[in-house]
Amino acid sequence: MYPGQKSGDEYFRYILDAYSDMIVRLCYTYTNNMTDAEDIAEDTFCELVRAKPSFDSEEHEKAWLLRVAVNKCKNHLKSARVRLTVSLDDDDMPEIADTSPDPHEDTESGRVRAAVMALPEKYRTIIHLYYFEDLPTEKIAQITRLPRATVGTRLARGRALLKKQLGDESDV
């Protein structure tokens, strides 16, 4: 337990206030679905209670949560439930009460997000962690359990794909 770490309900509230946005956003980059992202994020926080890990610092705490969330997202994508799911999001299926942000909103940022979400998952997550969470490649390598060089390569490739995609769109 690092100095100043709270406990009990106070700790839970602190964790949710401090990290829930971060975890939900990360899960969203994996699942591209707000409901699934919230479910995984919820499970990640419950895991914190179940596992009761001991943290040396807030950085350690943050890295633990990110890593568990990444693993849960990967498990989610691997799970039979997702693989065997038949999508019901056809045109005749109305988007009712779905609070997912619309990635196709007609703005510049919406187009950028849509382009990021269109990237393969292996590039998407790294780009998110690098550009949005401002994590260095070394930390990303620890969280994703990838070699640092691989993280660098994926970052460069993802960036190139993104630039190409958005550049092409701009031309259009």
Next chain:
Amino acid sequence: MSEKNIINEYRRSVETISASDAFKERTLRKMQEEAAKKAPAIKINRYVMTAAATAACAVIAVAIFSSSPDEMASTSSPEKKEAVDIYTMAADAVPDEVPAQAEAYDEKNMIAAPEEEKSAEEEMLPGNTAHIRTYDDNAEELEEEIYDDDMAVEEEVMEAEEAEEAPQTQAAPAVETAPAQTAAETAAAPEAKPKKRPDTVPAEEKTSEQTAVNGEGEKPQFQSVLAVPVPAKDESPEKDKDAVIAAGAEQGNFYGTAGMPVMTDDETEGALFGEEAEEASPVDELPAETISGEEPISDMNDLSPARLRMKFRGCSVTVTDAADTNDITILDKETAQQMLRLITDADDSTITTSQTAPTGYSYIVDMTKGEHSMRFYVSKNTVTYRTADQNGIVYVTYTVSDTKALADKLIK
């Protein structure tokens, strides 16, 4: 678009994604529930029970190895009594001639160890099946095994003797005194001289165990009962290890007694994600609490149409006509989609709850996914969903525009 712009726009767009207050409240409640479940008393009890069990085993083991059969028999502990019974039975199987035979060896400065010198440690030598089996519950099995081992050794001896020349058979001592000696053995070694060792081997260099292991000469008969090695020649360590690993892998025990980890492809893949976090995050197939309909709920957020729709992707639907009890199971995408539409079309404001089951419904729709299912009562304008809260079962009703047409379509 420049890279800097891309980053800025991406940041701006992602910032619009945030965890809702409802999510925070729901998660906080779940975390509190998890914390309540994780009662420390359970952990303490587990440790206490483990320690107690270990201590009990140690006491029994000490009692068995340090007490004579008579001392043990004086106690009334069932475990000890059982051990005494088996021990006594094994001891009874020793022929009466053995001590005399051993004494005779001593008189002639031979090296067969007297019975009383055989310590527990010696009896624990690898392959001493008889001693190990004293832990077995089934005394009859033990008896049969001793008999089988005895017969197997005798057969081996017979075969060896048949293959060997006559001078070798002369080296066998105590042939006539062995009570379990078969007629064939006796016939195979008619000139064997009892109580005499072969001249070529200095007597003091050979122990009774050595004679048994080397197969030279006839071993004292009691060895065939208490100290006969199990047929270790067939059990190579590699063979054993493979068998243990295979058995462990079948049972999902990846660290068998051989101590060698065996990982399936899935495990290997999982290991790449990190041991610590992988342990903490098993594959979440389908949370029961959101789909069973029987788990307590405390707010209506858990029942939002979007969540329900997501949870019921890929489920199977069974429709029962209230008038006609014939069930129709429908698995196709179109039907499931339309059924879900009944719910997702509903406005949150039209959701009402009741403590009593609905009446006047036309169809019962059971939506099933794996072992979880939810039941919906469908009438012309409502879909009622059965669930539970702190007060017990409640029925949550969505008011929808018109379900008749859909229901008619479902029951073709």
